[in-house]
Amino acid sequence: MTDLIRQDVLKKLEDGDYSCRKEFTLAMFSGKWKINLIYHLGHDGAYYFYELQRLLPQASHKELAKKLKELVADGLLDRQEEAGPRTKTVYSLTPLGRSLLPIIDAMYAWGDQRLSELQLDKITFSLGDPKKS
Amino acid sequence: MTDLIRQDVLKKLEDGDYSCRKEFTLAMFSGKWKINLIYHLGHDGAYYFYELQRLLPQASHKELAKKLKELVADGLLDRQEEAGPRTKTVYSLTPLGRSLLPIIDAMYAWGDQRLSELQLDKITFSLGDPKKS
DNA sequence: CTGGATCCACTGTGATACTG
DNA sequence: CAGTATCACAGTGGATCCAG
Numbered sequence: 426m427t428d429l430i431r432q433d434v435l436k437k438l439e440d441g442d443y444s445c446r447k448e449f450t451l452a453m454f455s456g457k458w459k460i461n462l463i464y465h466l467g468h469d470g471a472y473y474f475y476e477l478q479r480l481l482p483q484a485s486h487k488e489l490a491k492k493l494k495e496l497v498a499d500g501l502l503d504r505q506e507e508a509g510p511r512t513k514t515v516y517s518l519t520p521l522g523r524s525l526l527p528i529i530d531a532m533y534a535w536g537d538q539r540l541s542e543l544q545l546d547k548i549t550f551s552l553g554d555p556k557k558s
Numbered sequence: 559m560t561d562l563i564r565q566d567v568l569k570k571l572e573d574g575d576y577s578c579r580k581e582f583t584l585a586m587f588s589g590k591w592k593i594n595l596i597y598h599l600g601h602d603g604a605y606y607f608y609e610l611q612r613l614l615p616q617a618s619h620k621e622l623a624k625k626l627k628e629l630v631a632d633g634l635l636d637r638q639e640e641a642g643p644r645t646k647t648v649y650s651l652t653p654l655g656r657s658l659l660p661i662i663d664a665m666y667a668w669g670d671q672r673l674s675e676l677q678l679d680k681i682t683f684s685l686g687d688p689k690k691s
Numbered sequence: 692c693t694g695g696a697t698c699c700a701c702t703g704t705g706a707t708a709c710t711g
Numbered sequence: 712c713a714g715t716a717t718c719a720c721a722g723t724g725g726a727t728c729c730a731g
Contacts, residue, residue, distance in 0.1 A: 428722070428723070429590060429703075429704080429721095429722070429723090430588070430590060432722080433590075438676070445669070445673075446665075446666045446667075446669035446670045446673065447593055447594075447597060447662060447665045447666045447669055448593065448594070448669070449669040449672065449673060450665035450666070450668045450669040450672070451587070451588065451593055451665060454584070455584065455588045456723095457566075457723085457724080460580055460581065460584055461580075461581075464580060473692085474692070474693060474694090475692065475693085484724095485724070485725050485726075486693090486694090486725095486726095487694090487695080487696095487724075487725075487726085487727095488723085488724060488725080490693070490694055490695075491694095491695090491723095491724090494694090506693090509692090510692090511692040511693085512692060512693065512731080513692060513693080514692080514693060514694090521672075524668070525668065527664070528661065528664050528665060528668060529580060531660070531661050531664065532579075532580045532583035532584060532661060533579045533580045533583070534579075535583045535657070535658065535661060536578070536579035536580055536581070536582040536583040537579045539582065539583070539654075540571075540578075540579065540582060543571070565702085589703090590703085590704075606712085606713095607712070607713060607714090608712065608713085617705095618704070618705050618706075619705095619706095619713085619714090620704080620705075620706085620707095620714085620715075620716095621703090621704060621705075623713070623714055623715075624703095624704095624714095624715090627714085639713090642712090643712090644712040644713085645711085645712060645713065646712060646713080647712080647713060647714095
């Protein structure tokens with residue numbers, strides 16, 4: 426659902442409106458699977474398309490291709506075709522894409538922290554007010 | 559567009575699946591207007607609902623209320639009603655919401671930088687290959 | 692192996708209007 | 712002033728199929 430933001434921002438840019446700093450950045454990795462793609466490619470190096478498919482089994486073939494295309498269009502990913510009987514495509518982060526990693530890592534850390542707290546809350550709650558009879 | 563991610567994450571949490579660190583964080587401020595709301599409340603303090611409306615004129619009354627409700631539910635915003643002939647509601651960031659500011663500021667900085675580059679590219683392009691006859 | 696097209700169901704959003 | 716319901720429409724994503 427997050428592509429609406431990307432649409433909005435792209436439209437603003439077309440109109441010469443460059444007053445959307447944070448929305449622009451958000452548009453880079455919002456949209457399903459995008460943040461995962463950047464994260465994996467950032468930490469593990471390069472991947473073939475079919476490898477990414479295995480990495481994100483929940484993502485449909487179509488969406489994966491679509492999101493990868495957008496990431497390439499935004500300058501975050503590099504795309505290299507390897508000739509052969511079955512053409513293979515390698516994706517990797519560009520330096521620009523790599524520059525997003527600190528932000529994504531910060532998001533990872535924040536989520537990690539927050540989820541720990543939520544788990545503790547849950548346990549505390551369970552102990553203090555058990556649902557079972 | 560981006561609420562799909564929020565839906566997904568909330569579902570995962572219900573299922574006891576806490577393996578979605580970055581998606582969880584992303585879910586906090588993806589969704590239209592959310593990042594703007596956090597940003598404004600973080601930098602300016604508290605706002606009445608109607609002030610937020612004026613701050614984000616493009617956002618519809620309904621969506622604003624909906625997103626604010628989600629942000630409160632996620633523990634990022636605090637909501638206080640002021641009694642009176644016309645009930646007014648004040649929104650402000652919770653400490654948890656405030657802890658997101660470094661990430662959002664980083665996104666602002668990244669977008670600022672990137673947009674400058676894009677503008678330069680555009681100018682260079684115009685000079686090198688002018689569209690006009 | 693990749694990429695794209697089509698069909699279809701569902702979600703997100705805006706406009707409008709109603710309630711307290 | 713603030714919150715919500717209803718309707719209508721566009722965007723998104725999954726399944727499937729076809730093409731290079």
